[in-house]
Amino acid sequence: MENSVMEQIDGLYGEMVNVRRHLHMHPELSHQEVETPEFIARQLESFGIEVRRGVGGRGVVGTIRGGKPGKTIAFRADFDALPIHDQKDVPYRSTVPGVMHACGHDGHTSALLGFAKAMASGKDDLPGTVVLIFQFGEEAPPGGSRAMIQDGCLDGVDLVFGAHVQSSMEYGKIYVRDGFLQASEDTFKLVIRGSGSHGAEPHLGVDPILAASHIMIALQSIASRNADPLKELVVTVGKFHAGDADNVIPSEAVLEGTIRVFDPDLRKLASERLKSIAENVARGMGATAEVVIEAGYDSLWNHAAAMDMVRKAARKELGDESVVEIDPIMPVEDFAYYTQKVPGAFFFVGAKLADEALAYPHHHENFDFDEKAMLHAAKVFAAVYFEAQEH
Numbered sequence: 001m002e003n004s005v006m007e008q009i010d011g012l013y014g015e016m017v018n019v020r021r022h023l024h025m026h027p028e029l030s031h032q033e034v035e036t037p038e039f040i041a042r043q044l045e046s047f048g049i050e051v052r053r054g055v056g057g058r059g060v061v062g063t064i065r066g067g068k069p070g071k072t073i074a075f076r077a078d079f080d081a082l083p084i085h086d087q088k089d090v091p092y093r094s095t096v097p098g099v100m101h102a103c104g105h106d107g108h109t110s111a112l113l114g115f116a117k118a119m120a121s122g123k124d125d126l127p128g129t130v131v132l133i134f135q136f137g138e139e140a141p142p143g144g145s146r147a148m149i150q151d152g153c154l155d156g157v158d159l160v161f162g163a164h165v166q167s168s169m170e171y172g173k174i175y176v177r178d179g180f181l182q183a184s185e186d187t188f189k190l191v192i193r194g195s196g197s198h199g200a201e202p203h204l205g206v207d208p209i210l211a212a213s214h215i216m217i218a219l220q221s222i223a224s225r226n227a228d229p230l231k232e233l234v235v236t237v238g239k240f241h242a243g244d245a246d247n248v249i250p251s252e253a254v255l256e257g258t259i260r261v262f263d264p265d266l267r268k269l270a271s272e273r274l275k276s277i278a279e280n281v282a283r284g285m286g287a288t289a290e291v292v293i294e295a296g297y298d299s300l301w302n303h304a305a306a307m308d309m310v311r312k313a314a315r316k317e318l319g320d321e322s323v324v325e326i327d328p329i330m331p332v333e334d335f336a337y338y339t340q341k342v343p344g345a346f347f348f349v350g351a352k353l354a355d356e357a358l359a360y361p362h363h364h365e366n367f368d369f370d371e372k373a374m375l376h377a378a379k380v381f382a383a384v385y386f387e388a389q390e391h
Contacts, residue, residue, distance in 0.1 A: 001125050002386045006317070008118035009378045016114040016374045019043070021092035023106035027081030027099045030140035033058050036079050036109075040134045043113050047120045049132070056147030062132035064120050070128025070389045074153070074160040075115065075381050076145075076338060077108035078138035087365040102367040104165040104351070109134060111163075111377040118382065127389045131157055133338075141185075141296045143334035149341055159306055159388050160344035162335045163377045165351040167369045168361055174314035174380060175326045175348035178304040180262040182346075183232070185296035185332040186271060189256045190215065190278050194287040196251035205249050209242045211287040212253035215278050216240065219257075222273045227266055234260040234330055235270060260330040262299045300336040306345035309391070313383030318376060324350075349377045 028036050037053065037060045044051045044062040052061045082102045086094035094100040116132050133153050137144035154160065169175055192212040197205025216237050227233045235257065242253035259274070261267045275291045282289035314323050326348070335346045351373035353359045360366045 001122055002382070004122060005118045005382050006379055008121060009114055009375060009382060012114040012117060013372070013375055016110045016378070017371050019113055020106050020110035020371060020374065023079070023109060024092045024101050025095050027094055027096055027101050027106070029083060029099055030080040030137040031058070033080055033136045037134065037136065040079065040109065040113070044116060044132065047117045049116060049120050055153055056144055056149070056151040058136035059144055059148040059151070059153065060134040061148075061153050062116060062134070064116070064123050064126065064130040064132070066126030066128050066130070067124040068127040071158040072129040072131060072156050073385050073388050074131035074133055074157045075112060076133040076135055076160065076162040076335060077112035078105045078135045078144075079109045080105060080137055080139050082139055082363060084363065084365055088368055090368070100365070100367075102364060103139065103362045104167070104369055105138065107165045107351070107369060107371065107374050108163065108377070111374040112381070114374065115378040115381045118378070119385070130385065138334055143297060145334040145337040149337055154338065154341050157342050160338045160342050161306070161310070161381065161384055162338065162344070162346045163349050163380065164333070164346070165369050165373050165377065166348045167351055167353070167359060167367060169348055169350040169352055171350045171352050171354070171370045171373060172318065172322060172376070173324050173350035174310070174318065174322050174376070175324045175350065176307055176310055177326050177328060178302055178307050180299055180328045181302050182300040182328065182333045182336070183260040183262055183330045184264075184267050184299040186259040186267065187256070187294050187296060188259065188274060189254065189292045191290040192253045192255070192282055192287050193290070194251060197249045199247040199249055202249055206286040207249050208251065208253040208287050209249070211282050211285040212240065212242065212255055214285065215281045215289070216255060218277045218281050219274060222270055222277070226269060226273050231263050231266050232261065232328065232330070233266055233270060234258070235274065260332070262328060264299070297332045297334045298336045298340070300333050300346055301339055302345045303339060303343040306343050307347070309384050309387045310345050310347050310380065313380050313387050317379045317383050349373050349380070
């Protein structure tokens with residue numbers, strides 16, 4: 001049966017491209033998805049697949065119940081877009097001003113739909129059950145995964161898998177890693193308050209810009225002096241705003257940034273140290289610091305046994321040289337919550353365009369990817385499914 005499924009996936013490539021380009025032309029922002037989930041649900045129903053709408057709010061779950069006993073394996077794709085204006089000169093350019101699929105979620109959805117159609121066509125001979133998770137809101141915390149999990153999308157699931165196309169990674173390769181793959185994220189906002197004065201008379205006030213500058217520098221000691229040097233940690237200030245005139249010391253300065261880390265204990269330490277440094281450095285300079293830290297996604301952990309299934313599946317379908325072991329990366333991904341609930345793995349699919357001049361990074365206004373990578377994602381999903389049924 002596996003060979004038949006692979007042949008069908010090959011035959012569905014044109015359909016996957018059409019679906020991807022339709023989604024690319026009609027993107028919807030995170031937590032505002034209306035037409036996209038309905039489009040997905042109708043597609044699944046046309047394949048004869050059992051569909052549940054509104055899972056966790058805007059999610060869609062399809063279920064293919066095989067005619068033979070076996071495990072229940074879930075596969076997830078996300079479908080939200082980003083607040084970026086599409087600048088590509090292509091026929092399938094976004095028709096929605098200021099909104100585009102700049103991260104490949106349209107490709108994830110199209111690949112999973114192609115996989116779903118191929119699997120559903122022979123469901124009477126299929127061992128086990130396929131669960132198809134189409135998730136909303138991945139790009140914007142709190143994300144959609146936790147709400148969908150709470151609403152039962154993983155109930156009865158034995159294993160869960162997900163994939164992400166990567167425009168910077170070589171086409172034809174599958175990128176894997178056991179353990180931590182993607183970091184956790186917390187955002188912070190520091191409001192430093194002093195006392196305004198004339199720029200020519202700084203002694204009559206308390207300069208929050210000076211205090212904020214010392215705080216920004218001191219925050220770098222968290223990674224360099226508080227963290228285990230063998231554990232990854234990034235503390236970045238991405239926004240610094242203060243004042244409106246060149247001859248006025250303002251009363252307030254604002255710093256905003258991000259904390260990226262894998263280890264949960266180090267994540268807790270980083271937040272504690274950030275708060276302590278900000279408050280105490282400000283106090284030492286006669287100012288005050290209001291510290292707000294908002295928790296983002298947890299770090300993503302891949303289970304070794306599940307990732308081994310991905311390795312075997314990729315080598316079987318794409319060749320022995322297709323699998324590339326990688327280091328963990330700092331961008332975040334709310335697939336993390338699926339592998340906290342059940343064993344599973346998340347991997348990257350190389351989708352770099354052959355023309356280097358067009359190989360833009362994710363979240364870029366000219367982002368695009370090699371659409372043939374959708375075939376690889378769908379085929380590895382299928383091979384993983386059959387591999388999992390044998391273990």
